[in-house]
Amino acid sequence: MLVLTRKRDESIIIGDEIRVTVVDVRGDQVKLGIDAPRRIPVHREEIYKEIQAENRRAALQAGPPSAALDDLLRPESE
Amino acid sequence: MLLKTDRFGEIRIAQEDIIHFPDGLLGFEELHRYVVVERERKGPIRFLQAVDDGRIAFAVTDPQTFRPDYLPELGEEDRAALQYESDEDLAVLVILTVPQEVREMTANLMAPVIINVKERIGRQVVQGLGEYSTRHRIVDEMERSRRLIRAAGAHRLRTVSLEPTEDTLRQTV
Numbered sequence: 086m087l088v089l090t091r092k093r094d095e096s097i098i099i100g101d102e103i104r105v106t107v108v109d110v111r112g113d114q115v116k117l118g119i120d121a122p123r124r125i126p127v128h129r130e131e132i133y134k135e136i137q138a139e140n141r142r143a144a145l146q147a148g149p150p151s152a153a154l155d156d157l158l159r160p161e162s163e
Numbered sequence: 164m165l166l167k168t169d170r171f172g173e174i175r176i177a178q179e180d181i182i183h184f185p186d187g188l189l190g191f192e193e194l195h196r197y198v199v200v201e202r203e204r205k206g207p208i209r210f211l212q213a214v215d216d217g218r219i220a221f222a223v224t225d226p227q228t229f230r231p232d233y234l235p236e237l238g239e240e241d242r243a244a245l246q247y248e249s250d251e252d253l254a255v256l257v258i259l260t261v262p263q264e265v266r267e268m269t270a271n272l273m274a275p276v277i278i279n280v281k282e283r284i285g286r287q288v289v290q291g292l293g294e295y296s297t298r299h300r301i302v303d304e305m306e307r308s309r310r311l312i313r314a315a316g317a318h319r320l321r322t323v324s325l326e327p328t329e330d331t332l333r334q335t336v
Contacts (some may be wrong), residue, residue: 115335122241128291136289137190139209143260143271144219144329153265155206157301158228160309 168217170210171200181214182278184285185244189274194219197285208259211276223256229304232309235275235295239286245279252281260298269298300322 096106102122109116118126119127166174176198177216188192196214205311208227213219235255237245247253256276272295278285 111231123286124243126238126240126289128289132273132291133189133291135297136271136287137272139271140188140190140221140287143221143258152204152206154208154222154259154268156259157265157268158207158224158305160305 165216166198166212166214168212168220170220171212174200174212176214179283182285184281184287186286188221188276188287189289191219198225206250208255211256211258222259222261224254224259224270226237226257226270226272227305228276229270229301229308230272230299231308233272235272235277236307237277237288241277244286245284246282247284248281252279254278254280257320259301266302268301270301270304271297272299273297 091097091107093107093110096130097102103123103125104120105122107115121127125150164176164178166176168174180198182198182199184195186192191213193276194213194215197211198214199221200210200212208222208225209224211223225324233255241317252267254277256278257270257272258274258276260271262268274297275290276285277288305331
């Protein structure tokens with residue numbers, strides 16, 4: 086991994102189109118500003134990991150009878 | 164073609180029913196083809212069955228069933244991937260996680276599955292910002308939905324539209 090040292094308000098450029106700027110540093114928190122074309126998705130890593138984990142849980146379920154599941158989604162249930 | 168699945172046994176699927184997911188689902192990036200399986204006794208829950216791995220199937224449902232005001236947003240990259248012309252070509256499904264205790268079933272509203280029904284292209288779309296999480300408990304959502312409907316009826320408020328509308332998908336500007 087390439088490691089660069091930056092101060093507040095300094096940036097790094099990735100390719101031609103992406104700029105990451107250190108906006109603020111406080112204690113162990115770093116605030117980053119990201120300028121990237123809208124077609125490039127930018128997400129916090131933990132959100133991606135959370136969705137991956139949830140998908141895996143959803144796919145690996147043992148699968149109880151679907152009728153019981155349907156009933157939970159009917160307006161008149163409960 | 165015939166497909167061997169863990170959940171449904173052997174099923175026959177038509178080529179034209181296959182939905183292509185160019186980027187797969189998160190965590191299942193290598194699986195690009197799915198079919199929607201309905202059971203004979205039709206209910207709100209359907210299944211997204213992977214064509215190339217019979218073990219993988221997701222329980223899915225239309226989020227309107229329990230969250231009438233759900234509004235997923237599409238980013239520019241999502242719109243490009245889905246290659247659609249009109250919002251009317253899009254269908255929204257959310258993935259359900261079903262634990263042993265069925266009442267604890269949850270829906271993933273942070274990452275809905277959007278399908279271009281016309282071109283049969285699918286994509287899991289990340290809602291990175293905002294109120295949605297990967298685990299909305301269905302029982303709670305149904306209660307919330309009933310409350311909204313009652314409130315709208317009792318006071319004739321028009322705060323939420325309860326009709327499934329075509330602008331279910333609000334696009335980011």
